[in-house]
Amino acid sequence: MSRALELAERAVRAVEGDEADVSVHVESSGFARYAASAVHQPTLIRDETVTLRVVRDGRVGCATTNRTDDDGLAAAAGHAAEAADSSPVDPSFAGLQEPAPVPEVGGYDKATAALTPEDQAEAAAEAIAGAPDFGLYGYYTSGVTEVAVASTAGLAVSQAMTDVSVLALAASDNASGYAEATSWRASDLDPAAVAREAAEKAARTKSAGQIEPQTFRAVLEPYAISELLFYFAFTSLNALALLEGRSYLSGRLGEKLFDERFTLRDDGLDAETYPKAFDLEGVPKQPVLIVEDGVARDVVWDRRTAKQAGDGHVSTGHALAPPAQAFGPIPFNLAMSGGTASSVDELAELVDDGIYVTRLHYLGVVDPREGIITGMTRDGTFRVEGGKVTTPVVNLRFTTSFPALVAGLLGLTEETTLVNRSDFYDERYPFGTLVPAVATDSFTVVGTGSGPGL
Amino acid sequence: MQDLAGHAIDAAVAAGAGYADSRVVQRRAQLVATKNGEVDSVSDSETEGIGVRVLVDGAWGFAGDPRLTEEGARDAALRAVAFARASASRAHTRVELAPVPPASGDYSSPMERDPVEVPLEEKIALCLRAEEGMRRAEVKITEATVRAMGEQRVFRSSEGASVTQRFVECGGGIDALAVSGDGRVQNRSYPSAHGGSSAQAGWEFVESLGLDREAPRVGEEAAALLTAPACPSGITTIVVDAEQMVLQVHESVGHPTELDRVYGTEAAYAGTSFLKAGDLGSLRYGSEHMNITADPTTALGLGTFGWDDEGSPARRQPVVEGGVLTGYLASRETSALIGRDLGGSMRADNWSRMPLVRMTNLHLEPGAGSLDDLLADVDDGLYLSTNKSWSIDDKRLNFQFGTQVAWEIKKGKLGKMLRDPTYMGVTPKFWGRLDAVAGPQEWTMFGLTNCGKGQPGQHAHVSHGTSPARFRDVQVGVRS
Numbered sequence: 001m002s003r004a005l006e007l008a009e010r011a012v013r014a015v016e017g018d019e020a021d022v023s024v025h026v027e028s029s030g031f032a033r034y035a036a037s038a039v040h041q042p043t044l045i046r047d048e049t050v051t052l053r054v055v056r057d058g059r060v061g062c063a064t065t066n067r068t069d070d071d072g073l074a075a076a077a078g079h080a081a082e083a084a085d086s087s088p089v090d091p092s093f094a095g096l097q098e099p100a101p102v103p104e105v106g107g108y109d110k111a112t113a114a115l116t117p118e119d120q121a122e123a124a125a126e127a128i129a130g131a132p133d134f135g136l137y138g139y140y141t142s143g144v145t146e147v148a149v150a151s152t153a154g155l156a157v158s159q160a161m162t163d164v165s166v167l168a169l170a171a172s173d174n175a176s177g178y179a180e181a182t183s184w185r186a187s188d189l190d191p192a193a194v195a196r197e198a199a200e201k202a203a204r205t206k207s208a209g210q211i212e213p214q215t216f217r218a219v220l221e222p223y224a225i226s227e228l229l230f231y232f233a234f235t236s237l238n239a240l241a242l243l244e245g246r247s248y249l250s251g252r253l254g255e256k257l258f259d260e261r262f263t264l265r266d267d268g269l270d271a272e273t274y275p276k277a278f279d280l281e282g283v284p285k286q287p288v289l290i291v292e293d294g295v296a297r298d299v300v301w302d303r304r305t306a307k308q309a310g311d312g313h314v315s316t317g318h319a320l321a322p323p324a325q326a327f328g329p330i331p332f333n334l335a336m337s338g339g340t341a342s343s344v345d346e347l348a349e350l351v352d353d354g355i356y357v358t359r360l361h362y363l364g365v366v367d368p369r370e371g372i373i374t375g376m377t378r379d380g381t382f383r384v385e386g387g388k389v390t391t392p393v394v395n396l397r398f399t400t401s402f403p404a405l406v407a408g409l410l411g412l413t414e415e416t417t418l419v420n421r422s423d424f425y426d427e428r429y430p431f432g433t434l435v436p437a438v439a440t441d442s443f444t445v446v447g448t449g450s451g452p453g454l
Numbered sequence: 455m456q457d458l459a460g461h462a463i464d465a466a467v468a469a470g471a472g473y474a475d476s477r478v479v480q481r482r483a484q485l486v487a488t489k490n491g492e493v494d495s496v497s498d499s500e501t502e503g504i505g506v507r508v509l510v511d512g513a514w515g516f517a518g519d520p521r522l523t524e525e526g527a528r529d530a531a532l533r534a535v536a537f538a539r540a541s542a543s544r545a546h547t548r549v550e551l552a553p554v555p556p557a558s559g560d561y562s563s564p565m566e567r568d569p570v571e572v573p574l575e576e577k578i579a580l581c582l583r584a585e586e587g588m589r590r591a592e593v594k595i596t597e598a599t600v601r602a603m604g605e606q607r608v609f610r611s612s613e614g615a616s617v618t619q620r621f622v623e624c625g626g627g628i629d630a631l632a633v634s635g636d637g638r639v640q641n642r643s644y645p646s647a648h649g650g651s652s653a654q655a656g657w658e659f660v661e662s663l664g665l666d667r668e669a670p671r672v673g674e675e676a677a678a679l680l681t682a683p684a685c686p687s688g689i690t691t692i693v694v695d696a697e698q699m700v701l702q703v704h705e706s707v708g709h710p711t712e713l714d715r716v717y718g719t720e721a722a723y724a725g726t727s728f729l730k731a732g733d734l735g736s737l738r739y740g741s742e743h744m745n746i747t748a749d750p751t752t753a754l755g756l757g758t759f760g761w762d763d764e765g766s767p768a769r770r771q772p773v774v775e776g777g778v779l780t781g782y783l784a785s786r787e788t789s790a791l792i793g794r795d796l797g798g799s800m801r802a803d804n805w806s807r808m809p810l811v812r813m814t815n816l817h818l819e820p821g822a823g824s825l826d827d828l829l830a831d832v833d834d835g836l837y838l839s840t841n842k843s844w845s846i847d848d849k850r851l852n853f854q855f856g857t858q859v860a861w862e863i864k865k866g867k868l869g870k871m872l873r874d875p876t877y878m879g880v881t882p883k884f885w886g887r888l889d890a891v892a893g894p895q896e897w898t899m900f901g902l903t904n905c906g907k908g909q910p911g912q913h914a915h916v917s918h919g920t921s922p923a924r925f926r927d928v929q930v931g932v933r934s
Contacts, residue, residue: 043807062497086578120537122540244633245637374854395847
């Protein structure tokens with residue numbers, strides 16, 4: 001039995017005489033963060049987090065603790081029971097998940113789990129050595145995360161996940177380039193190659209020029225489209241947002257909203273993403289076809305929103321742990337179908353005259369209902385002229401409609417890339433988006449910023 | 455806890471650390487959230503553990519362990535040393551720390567009523583009452599939240615520092631989301647967006663917010679925004695309310711003056727800064743009306759403490775005086791790099807994270823006069839209120855911010871309400887267009903709990919005090 005499941009079952013036993021479910025995160029991770037080509041903030045974390053949800057006569061209370069001895073679990077059970085006793089009946093509570101078989105998934109690699117701090121420091125050194133002409137900034141991190149959910153209804157599921165990411169910003173005062181890679185298998189990653197990609201990009205960004213703001217035709221690398229997609233997903237592909245009318249898809253399901261080459265699914269069983277067997281209330285993951293050939297089909301659901309909809313919807317296995325469920329269900333395994341382009345150069349040919357975007361920075365959702373997102377480009381923005389990627393340009397302020405961007409697709413690469421989307425706040429929970437590079441006729445730039453570099 | 459912290463220091467030094475510090479943290483937090491008249495969540499969370507930071511041959515190492523036992527403390531120390539040693543063998547520079555006298559003493563947040571001990575029933579009732587006041591036909595979603603936190607933090611270092619601090623925080627906020635028949639959405643919040651406002655204080659702070667008192671206005675304004683005209687595009691004068699000025703100060707002054715960003719250690723994630731170390735004392739950041747102070751001694755501030763997380767004492771330090779950059783937010787390491795004693799801003803969000811240079815309480819000092827005085831000198835402009843969206847570039851230069859609402863200003867008076875306002879600018883040019891800050895009677899402090907930085911990510915709790923401020927010739931109404 002995994003440590004996480006053992007903790008979950010002990011926590012369930014600590015809740016006497018009530019309905020309850022428990023979700024557990026067990027993390028062991030190392031983070032070799034580097035700056036100016038030296039490891040600067042190396043961080044090792046071990047933690048165990050137990051979240052109990054106690055139900056008393058329809059009233060619900062939650063408590064979280066990392067004190068995992070018997071006294072700590074009993075105290076947390078007491079806090080959750082007190083919270084339930086203090087609350088009125090929660091009519092939106094959908095009850096506990098019944099035991100159900102969960103699918104077998106990948107996502108755990110013994111060799112990755114066995115990486116030591118010395119291995120992590122060595123991998124960081126390999127990355128640094130891959131960019132000798134620039135300062136290298138970023139990190140190499142790997143970790144093991146066990147999650148488990150158990151309940152008084154007899155639910156008992158667990159999964160162990162590994163993840164590893166390398167991030168490389170190669171930079172000098174007037175040049176910067178970016179690359180990253182992620183997987184649940186360390187052997188998939190070559191830190192030096194990632195750093196070389198960043199350095200080669202950086203070398204092309206010197207002497208960046210100005211450009212007049214306008215709506216451009218654009219090539220977006222996977223790093224860029226991944227971030228836009230996830231911001232859109234967080235606010236629009238979430239059943240709670242749909243039901244509350246905040247989602248771009250509210251009232252628009254079934255309509256052809258996007259280019260027919262835009263197909264998007266969330267599939268926790270896809271081994272090319274970070275596979276997940278169940279969500280954080282123990283519901284088995286269901287593949288969800290979100291957009292099919294440009295037609296909006298569905299969003300992701302948890303038990304609470306399925307009950308709220310009241311129209312036969314069921315959870316698709318996308319719940320967060322309580323109390324974070326207030327955000328609604330989240331698609332952690334988004335996969336956007338690829339197209340037919342063999343390379344980003346072919347996408348540039350489709351754009352003909354426009355811009356090329358490597359990476360984005362500090363996105364903000366200006367209008368979630370319309371899918372309008374603002375942010376900056378950085379670390380590799382170029383002109384596209386005559387179908388070729390040509391000269392570097394300064395960082396660009398964009399305020400653009402994501403729906404318009406994917407309605408105006410000009411092409412997609414056949415190859416798709418998993419891009420890490422975790423910033424590693426709070427408990428580690430690996431997730432990312434699987435995306436191609438894209439070309440679009442609609443990427444709206446509203447201003448210009450500073451040049452590349454530090 | 456002091457003994458455990460000391461045990462970790464002893465183990466780290468015995469294993470070869472040239473410097474070591476340790477933090478033992480025990481935290482309990484509560485969150486109550488209601489939505490549409492029902493309880494959305496009631497949660498109580500505890501976390502505890504020890505974090506050990508070491509220097510071995512001039513290279514950092516850090517490890518956190520949740521076990522508050524001698525074994526946990528020793529394991530954290532040894533793992534931190536091992537990681538530092540693995541890094542040191544490949545380092546080309548040695549970290550040096552500016553000297554600081556070993557800290558000793560206790561600090562406790564002042565409070566009248568412990569917010570964690572306030573009955574949950576009372577917290578739920580306050581939220582439901584506030585929500586009730588926001589209800590209108592057009593308002594489809596009402597939300598209210600209150601939070602409370604108590605924390606003990608023990609710090610020791612191999613230089614002899616020994617500090618115990620007890621922090622208490624609480625806060626709350628309300629939000630109304632109005633949806634029109636044709637699917638348009640608008641929202642209003644109080645006292646600020648993104649979770650309300652918090653303070654280092656007892657429950658009396660939450661009571662002072664008057665959530666239920668303000669609720670009817672919040673609901674009315676959310677509904678009214680549905681039929682308000684859109685903010686026009688153009689160049690105009692803006693008067694920014696104190697709540698939005700908090701974000702303006704945070705993003706365009708706070709982050710760029712973090713000295714670790716200036717030296718590049720945040721380059722890959724949060725970004726760097728348009729400022730250089732040599733700009734200190736000479737760079738014109740804004741107009742003569744711009745005075746910014748970092749003050750971890752401010753009463754009620756979320757960034758208030760006795761000592762920071764590397765034992766530097768709390769002290770008030772100017773950052774911008776008369777529009778000229780005169781200070782940075784710094785650590786002992788970055789103070790040594792710049793050759794000035796600027797330390798006191800190192801903070802970690804928990805036992806499991808390494809301290810980083812963070813904002814404490816960063817204030818825009820008040821000017822003179824009232825909000826009405828600021829408005830009176832505007833022939834044609836906009837009054838912007840309450841943050842809605844934000845984005846700023848990696849050097850903290852080019853920004854675009856949106857607010858929940860604007861009112862036009864015509865001949866010195868507020869006019870009609872406008873929806874979807876945005877404005878953009880370039881940091882020093884924008885602050886250069888500051889021509890008035892309202893006086894102390896308009897100065898308000900807000901506490902934020904969502905400032906993100908670092909890899910792995912950390913949330914900082916920071917406060918900003920500001921008065922409404924007026925800027926000339928600003929681009930507004932940016933849309934896709």
